[in-house]
Amino acid sequence: MRALSAIVLVAGLAFLGACSSSGTPAGIPVTITLSASTTSLNPGQSSTITATVVNDPSNKGVTWSFTPSGFGALSNQTTTTATYTAPTSVPTATTVTITATSNASSTVTAMIQIAVQTSAVTISLSPAAPQTINQGQQLSVNATLSNDTSKKGVTWSLSPQVGSLTNPTTTAVTYLAPASVTSNTAVTITATSIASSAATATLGITVFPSGAGPNVAALTVDPGPVPTQVDANLAFVSLTLCIPGTSTCQTVDHIQVDTGSSGLRILQSVIPGLSLPSVVDTSNGDILNNCVQFLDTSYLWGPVQQADIKIGGEVAGTTNVQTVSNSNSNIPTACTNGGTINENTPTLLGANGILGVGLEPTDCILAGADFCDGSVTTTPPNVYFECPTSGCSTTDSAVFVPASAQVTNPVVLFSTDNNGVVIQFPAVQSAAPTVSGSLTFGIATQSNNALGSATIFGLDTNDNFITVYAGQTLNASFIDSGSNALFFPSSITVCTDNTSFYCPASLTAQSAINEGATGTPISTVSFSVDNADNLFNNNPNDAAFGTLAGPQGTANTCSSSGGSCTFDWGLPFFYGKTVFTAIDGQTVSGGTGPFWAY
Amino acid sequence: MQILAANRNLTPSFGFKATTPASRIKESGVSHMKSNSWISLSHTSWMTIVLLMLALPLPALAALGGDVSSVQEDQVQMKGTLKTTEHNFYTVHEIKAGNGTVVHEYASSSGEVFGVSWQGPFIPDMKQLLGSYFDAYTSAAQAQRTAHRGRAPLNIQQPGLVVESNGHMRSYSGRAYDPGKFPQGVSTNDIR
Numbered sequence: 001m002r003a004l005s006a007i008v009l010v011a012g013l014a015f016l017g018a019c020s021s022s023g024t025p026a027g028i029p030v031t032i033t034l035s036a037s038t039t040s041l042n043p044g045q046s047s048t049i050t051a052t053v054v055n056d057p058s059n060k061g062v063t064w065s066f067t068p069s070g071f072g073a074l075s076n077q078t079t080t081t082a083t084y085t086a087p088t089s090v091p092t093a094t095t096v097t098i099t100a101t102s103n104a105s106s107t108v109t110a111m112i113q114i115a116v117q118t119s120a121v122t123i124s125l126s127p128a129a130p131q132t133i134n135q136g137q138q139l140s141v142n143a144t145l146s147n148d149t150s151k152k153g154v155t156w157s158l159s160p161q162v163g164s165l166t167n168p169t170t171t172a173v174t175y176l177a178p179a180s181v182t183s184n185t186a187v188t189i190t191a192t193s194i195a196s197s198a199a200t201a202t203l204g205i206t207v208f209p210s211g212a213g214p215n216v217a218a219l220t221v222d223p224g225p226v227p228t229q230v231d232a233n234l235a236f237v238s239l240t241l242c243i244p245g246t247s248t249c250q251t252v253d254h255i256q257v258d259t260g261s262s263g264l265r266i267l268q269s270v271i272p273g274l275s276l277p278s279v280v281d282t283s284n285g286d287i288l289n290n291c292v293q294f295l296d297t298s299y300l301w302g303p304v305q306q307a308d309i310k311i312g313g314e315v316a317g318t319t320n321v322q323t324v325s326n327s328n329s330n331i332p333t334a335c336t337n338g339g340t341i342n343e344n345t346p347t348l349l350g351a352n353g354i355l356g357v358g359l360e361p362t363d364c365i366l367a368g369a370d371f372c373d374g375s376v377t378t379t380p381p382n383v384y385f386e387c388p389t390s391g392c393s394t395t396d397s398a399v400f401v402p403a404s405a406q407v408t409n410p411v412v413l414f415s416t417d418n419n420g421v422v423i424q425f426p427a428v429q430s431a432a433p434t435v436s437g438s439l440t441f442g443i444a445t446q447s448n449n450a451l452g453s454a455t456i457f458g459l460d461t462n463d464n465f466i467t468v469y470a471g472q473t474l475n476a477s478f479i480d481s482g483s484n485a486l487f488f489p490s491s492i493t494v495c496t497d498n499t500s501f502y503c504p505a506s507l508t509a510q511s512a513i514n515e516g517a518t519g520t521p522i523s524t525v526s527f528s529v530d531n532a533d534n535l536f537n538n539n540p541n542d543a544a545f546g547t548l549a550g551p552q553g554t555a556n557t558c559s560s561s562g563g564s565c566t567f568d569w570g571l572p573f574f575y576g577k578t579v580f581t582a583i584d585g586q587t588v589s590g591g592t593g594p595f596w597a598y
Numbered sequence: 599m600q601i602l603a604a605n606r607n608l609t610p611s612f613g614f615k616a617t618t619p620a621s622r623i624k625e626s627g628v629s630h631m632k633s634n635s636w637i638s639l640s641h642t643s644w645m646t647i648v649l650l651m652l653a654l655p656l657p658a659l660a661a662l663g664g665d666v667s668s669v670q671e672d673q674v675q676m677k678g679t680l681k682t683t684e685h686n687f688y689t690v691h692e693i694k695a696g697n698g699t700v701v702h703e704y705a706s707s708s709g710e711v712f713g714v715s716w717q718g719p720f721i722p723d724m725k726q727l728l729g730s731y732f733d734a735y736t737s738a739a740q741a742q743r744t745a746h747r748g749r750a751p752l753n754i755q756q757p758g759l760v761v762e763s764n765g766h767m768r769s770y771s772g773r774a775y776d777p778g779k780f781p782q783g784v785s786t787n788d789i790r
Contacts, residue, residue, distance in 0.1 A: 232747045261767040293721050295752045295763045295772070296743040297736050338725030338732055341740070350748065358767065366768035371698055371719050379677045379696025381720045462769040478766055484748030487764065500742055500750040536747075552751045553762040553773075554786070562702075562715065562790030566764050566771070568751065 032110035060103035119147035123201035130204040152194035186436030214313020219437040225254035233484035240310040258482030261356035263407030276305035286386040297339030316410035359594040362406035374400040417442025419586035427576030428546035431539040454597040460517040467567035469512040483570030487552040501532030501550040666709040687783040713775030713789035
């Protein structure tokens with residue numbers, strides 16, 4: 001009975017609606033009340049509008065419209081709700097009026113107004129990547145603004161006040177470096193929008209003393225490429241990758257500089273628009289893939305591809321690089337080694353790539369022995385894999401490949417300045433938000449990379465030298481900008497919550513002696529170890545730590561038959577020094593690589 | 599699977615060239631096994647063989663915590679040479695793997711492997727080497743990686759598992775042991 005009466009009622013209302021001039025039962029007007037989830041929107045944002053309709057017995061609801069026409073969109077429209085989305089680009093602030101018209105009575109309408117704010121002003125600077133210039137030189141900087149509707153442009157500022165800004169306009173300025181600086185000096189130029197002071201853009205410039213040249217790239221220790229993730233003691237550089245022989249290029253910042261490995265590894269996810277050619281086996285068209293395994297069970301996996309690498313003023317043409325694949329599927333288990341994480345995002349890697357400018361010409365050679373070409377090993381190590389263009393499978397096995405197909409240290413491919421690198425940083429006493437230094441290519445090839453009074457340390461066939469520390473002769477020691485602390489076997493207390501670092505009660509002075517692999521020359525290094533928990537907790541936004549150290553194996557176990565025999569001189573060692581890394585087999589005036597000197 | 603590896607090796611003179619993405623697409627029909635001129639099995643046949651191999655009872659590959667007989671399986675897996683040295687309270691099995699890395703496995707007189715160490719240009723297959731300890735190793739290693747804010751030498755110190763490893767590209771060393779399984783008279787310092 002109830003169902004029947006309902007049908008009658010609906011039919012009756014439909015009849016009335018069709019005959020009544022007002023469209024509603026006489027004397028009972030429809031009323032519409034509108035509400036919005038928000039009445040103020042930024043460009044691209046949405047607001048949900050809800051209509052509450054009274055005296056609408058057949059629940060016909062409303063029809064939606066808005067003005068100005070075409071300014072944004074109404075979606076998800078029902079008879080009681082709709083979603084208004086503002087345009088992504090809003091040159092001037094605009095008030096949008098959304099109208100709901102009763103379907104039962106077209107003369108009944110309700111309106112609500114939504115204020116849409118203008119697009120935020122954004123500034124991009126050219127050049128965008130950090131720059132290096134010599135003392136006394138100048139650099140022009142241009143600003144391009146978006147959504148600066150009244151074209152007010154920017155004002156310029158310099159911090160610290162080293163050098164000066166000349167000829168400023170609202171879109172350009174020239175930085176004039178001081179006539180003389182005593183050491184690498186970092187300045188920051190800031191452009192601030194006149195229309196919206198919240199919009200700024202910065203350019204870092206490092207001024208070198210006389211002798212700097214195009215073989216120099218700026219090095220920066222900063223929190224890294226992921227704003228919410230502050231990494232410690234990672235040294236970054238910017239470089240430009242190009243499809244070989246073309247001007248199709250992309251500049252990538254936050255590439256970690258690692259003297260403990262060789263070859264460039266770039267995340268595919270940071271060069272989405274750059275389609276680099278893969279290295280293929282000419283006999284079958286298979287694509288060569290590269291694998292880097294880490295002890296923490298993570299790894300880097302992806303194809304060997306070729307790029308022209310431009311860094312500082314140097315170019316490494318048609319260089320084999322590893323492009324770390326976005327995909328995590330069908331990776332050979334021989335590469336994953338039971339691990340699960342391909343560190344293929346900036347968050348996972350802590351960088352957009354790794355630039356290996358270490359002691360060797362490729363990633364599979366050690367002291368002249370090539371472990372990947374079949375000349376010294378009977379089994380291919382899990383470094384190179386061949387896969388059809390359709391992809392790899394988890395059961396694929398490693399293959400031997402010649403050095404010419406291996407991931408290559410870009411430095412050896414420079415036309416000059418190709419025998420090694422020099423890393424220079426100012427001292428960092430405790431903690432600093434950022435530190436600026438330099439990566440100079442070549443050793444004793446220019447006036448800015450001379451060995452001078454540096455001590456040269458020869459290496460053994462494992463590319464190690466000797467560090468004598470606390471009575472231990474650690475004969476598998478090495479210098480490595482890619483290690484973010486000093487790691488060595490010691491009785492210093494290890495942090496309880498993070499077993500990677502030492503946590504002495506207070507700052508502790510230490511010293512060690514570095515020796516060449518043959519026992520000479522020798523050089524004493526003084527350093528300090530601070531409580532890592534305190535360093536991190538007291539300086540949560542800092543990236544550079546001069547006194548960060550951690551354990552390496554177990555103290556007093558090193559002997560001729562093995563044990564913990566490594567002192568890993570990570571990035572804190574580089575602070576306050578000029579450190580030379582000479583590449584295996586390269587001639588250096590004063591010696592032959594591989595060696596370290598400082 | 600190891601048979602595959604031995605036969606997919608390229609000679610040092612093997613030719614490589616770079617191809618453009620466009621030509622890669624053109625070559626997408628290339629068979630995976632095409633490079634193996636020594637055998638002409640189809641994908642399906644290979645799948646059958648792989649499935650058969652998976653179906654066979656595999657020997658225990660675990661070294662740490664495993665029986666001393668697993669040492670020989672490790673030797674086969676690593677395509678290495680084996681040298682055994684007797685000590686007072688334990689036996690050291692030295693496997694020189696085909697890729698140049700040397701692995702030491704320390705077995706008690708009862709035949710249980712209580713420690714392993716390695717030194718060489720490549721990290722050993724940790725899943726094989728750590729056996730039943732592998733999951734504990736993986737979770738501890740990943741936790742350290744996540745907490746570290748950079749990459750550090752591995753330092754796992756748990757009641758039932760110690761793993762220490764370090765090194766740089768093409769020169770690694772490390773050791774792993776279960777402190778609870780040491781025979782009397784043996785010190786952790788013997789694992790080297």
